[in-house]
Amino acid sequence: MLHDMYTVIGNAIRETTGTDDALLTDGGEHADLASTIAFALAKQKKQAPVKIAQDLAAELTKNPALAGVTIEAKGPYLNFIFGSAYVSEVLRAAVRPGYGNLPKKTVRVVLEHTSANPNGPLHVGHIRNSIIGDTLARAFRKAGYPLEVQYYVNDMGRQIAIVVWGFDNLDSTQIEGEKEDAHIARVYIAANQEIQKDEGITQQVNVLMQLIENGDPATVRKFRKEVSRCLDGFKVTMKDLNVAHDRFVWESDFIRNGDTERIVNKLKEMPQAREEETLALDLSEFGFENKYVIRRSDGTSVYAARDLAYHAWKGANFDRVIDVLGADHKLIGAQLQCTMKLLGERVPEIVHFEFVSLPEGSMSTRAGKFVSADDLITEIRKRAFDEVTARRPELEEETRKSIAESVGLAAIRYDIVKVSPEKSTVFDWKDALDFERQSGPYIQYAHARACSILDKVESFTECFDLETEQEIALAKQIARFPMVIDSVVTELRPHILATYARELADTFNTFYHFEPVLRSEGAVRNRRLTLVKAVQNTLKEALETLGIDAIHTM
RNA sequence: GGGCCUGUGGCUUAGCCUGGAUAGAGCGCCGGGCUUCUAACCCGGAUGUCGGGGGUUCGAAUCCCCCCAGGCCCGCCA
Numbered sequence: 322m323l324h325d326m327y328t329v330i331g332n333a334i335r336e337t338t339g340t341d342d343a344l345l346t347d348g349g350e351h352a353d354l355a356s357t358i359a360f361a362l363a364k365q366k367k368q369a370p371v372k373i374a375q376d377l378a379a380e381l382t383k384n385p386a387l388a389g390v391t392i393e394a395k396g397p398y399l400n401f402i403f404g405s406a407y408v409s410e411v412l413r414a415a416v417r418p419g420y421g422n423l424p425k426k427t428v429r430v431v432l433e434h435t436s437a438n439p440n441g442p443l444h445v446g447h448i449r450n451s452i453i454g455d456t457l458a459r460a461f462r463k464a465g466y467p468l469e470v471q472y473y474v475n476d477m478g479r480q481i482a483i484v485v486w487g488f489d490n491l492d493s494t495q496i497e498g499e500k501e502d503a504h505i506a507r508v509y510i511a512a513n514q515e516i517q518k519d520e521g522i523t524q525q526v527n528v529l530m531q532l533i534e535n536g537d538p539a540t541v542r543k544f545r546k547e548v549s550r551c552l553d554g555f556k557v558t559m560k561d562l563n564v565a566h567d568r569f570v571w572e573s574d575f576i577r578n579g580d581t582e583r584i585v586n587k588l589k590e591m592p593q594a595r596e597e598e599t600l601a602l603d604l605s606e607f608g609f610e611n612k613y614v615i616r617r618s619d620g621t622s623v624y625a626a627r628d629l630a631y632h633a634w635k636g637a638n639f640d641r642v643i644d645v646l647g648a649d650h651k652l653i654g655a656q657l658q659c660t661m662k663l664l665g666e667r668v669p670e671i672v673h674f675e676f677v678s679l680p681e682g683s684m685s686t687r688a689g690k691f692v693s694a695d696d697l698i699t700e701i702r703k704r705a706f707d708e709v710t711a712r713r714p715e716l717e718e719e720t721r722k723s724i725a726e727s728v729g730l731a732a733i734r735y736d737i738v739k740v741s742p743e744k745s746t747v748f749d750w751k752d753a754l755d756f757e758r759q760s761g762p763y764i765q766y767a768h769a770r771a772c773s774i775l776d777k778v779e780s781f782t783e784c785f786d787l788e789t790e791q792e793i794a795l796a797k798q799i800a801r802f803p804m805v806i807d808s809v810v811t812e813l814r815p816h817i818l819a820t821y822a823r824e825l826a827d828t829f830n831t832f833y834h835f836e837p838v839l840r841s842e843g844a845v846r847n848r849r850l851t852l853v854k855a856v857q858n859t860l861k862e863a864l865e866t867l868g869i870d871a872i873h874t875m
Numbered sequence: 876g877g878g879c880c881u882g883u884g885g886c887u888u889a890g891c892c893u894g895g896a897u898a899g900a901g902c903g904c905c906g907g908g909c910u911u912c913u914a915a916c917c918c919g920g921a922u923g924u925c926g927g928g929g930g931u932u933c934g935a936a937u938c939c940c941c942c943c944a945g946g947c948c949c950g951c952c953a
Contacts, residue, residue, distance in 0.1 A: 614950080
């Protein structure tokens with residue numbers, strides 16, 4: 322819709338001026354779309370931009386393809402203002418279920434996110450990965466892509482060996498009511514403290530790592546058991562966060578099925594291979610200073626080898642491979658991409674996000690320095706319940722509890738997804754527990770308001786002809802939604818959707834305060850009810866794409 | 876030491892890729908609005924050397940170079 326207008330107007334400008342780029346941008350407060358083409362043509366035509374803009378406006382107004390669009394020159398700017406037909410068309414589309422869905426695609430996408438090491442609970446840094454990843458996943462589905470979401474289970478790393486060593490050698494009884502992942506973390510932290518005191522333990526851990534690499538059945542069972550327990554804990558947390566994976570892929574499977582060995586053999590044949598005690602790749606010709614180590618001198622594979630095998634498998638089964646990874650993986654991510662390219666395999670696209678730290682410094686599972694996602698969820702639900710109880714004391718306790726869960730989820734997800742991924746953040750309890758403007762609950766509230774209006778009418782005749790400035794502004798905001806979804810998947814930046822949903826809520830709230838709906842009559846009432854229905858539907862679709870419940874009352 | 880990312884009112888942040896109309900918002904501050912469709916809201920006000928310096932351009936928060944500050948990375952860890 323907006324996209325169609327963009328194309329039509331862009332083509333008209335290109336045809337009329339003979340340029341390649343129509344220099345079309347958002348018109349902001351001045352227009353729906355605007356072009357700065359007059360500046361670009363000034364030198365070539367040896368005329369003032371203002372004159373060029375005037376001439377072009379006159380010329381374009383005659384173009385039948387642009388019928389219904391008001392074209393005016395404001396100084397050197399060419400402004401395009403869409404007419405009522407556009408607004409009606411937007412409204413007709415926006416009241417239908419699934420508004421914002423884009424045409425079905427055939428490109429199969431695999432998206433990997435979270436993939437935290439199973440050595441302790443998910444903390445507020447990990448869930449930035451989960452929430453960026455899950456929001457992207459929802460946007461991809463909305464954009465019509467067949468998608469599989471995977472969690473890569475690092476079940477054979479050193480940390481897991483340390484966990485297993487702890488269970489074998491320390492007092493590791495589970496405390497009553499203790500969650501599995503919290504239990505694992507406690508043992509992991511204790512084991513690391515022992516390692517600090519006694520270096521001999523490292524040797525015992527190394528032995529465990531060789532046993533797991535060689536597939537020693539007893540060791541495999543022990544590793545699987547603790548990793549599975551930790552994952553069970555993760556699954557509870559992720560369910561609370563409305564984050565879902567289609568498949569959990571175990572790293573050790575790529576050793577067992579021979580994929581790692583096969584890819585290591587291919588790597589050996591590369592001109593960049595350096596086989597001494599270790600097997601490594603020299604990628605210095607591509608700007609990587611350090612060697613990319615594939616195999617240790619004792620013959621065991623390192624993470625990179627298994628990761629290459631995993632990515633080769635993904636590349637063989639999907640058309641696009643996308644990974645969501647923390648900024649600490651930038652270098653190895655780039656080395657992975659470089660190596661995949663050299664192997665002639667499909668190169669993964671990597672979405673990086675910067676770190677979340679605590680006011681006192683970086684988080685560390687090993688040192689026990691972290692705020693767990695579970696603690697955050699518990700705290701925010703408590704706060705949300707108090708808030709709901711204060712506002713809606715008449716509701717049943719069960720209803721208030723349910724609303725509090727949805728509000729808490731919205732607050733957490735929105736607080737995290739709204740920030741651009743390249744910005745590092747410091748976790749702040751006050752900001753995380755905020756339910757006011759620029760928050761998830763604020764957007765939910767706008768949606769609940771729209772629902773409340775619609776609940777109060779039996780039926781109405783849909784009317785798509787808007788009149789007032791506020792009505793039209795709201796419809797034009799609604800019109801942007803499909804293009805926003807497209808931008809999210811094209812740019813792999815989910816915070817665009819967060820910003821959009823908030824702006825739509827802002828526009829609706831302003832409309833709400835200036836334009837009575839139920840208290841108006843006749844055609845005015847009908848068209849405003851239609852508009853409220855459209856905004857309710859768009860907010861619902863946007864919230865659900867953000868993984869937030871579009872609740873009807875709060 | 877090298878590489879990547881970030882630096883926008885007191886605080887948090889959008890805009891930067893793809894240069895253009897008075898840099899947009901929230902919190903906090905000041906003032907106003909609930910017998911009214913849900914005030915988790917709305918309206919108005921004060922607050923900005925867009926880290927600093929140079930350059931490109933008719934035009935720079937946006938592009939290029941240098942510098943400063945912070946984060947992350949540079950392992951036979953993952």
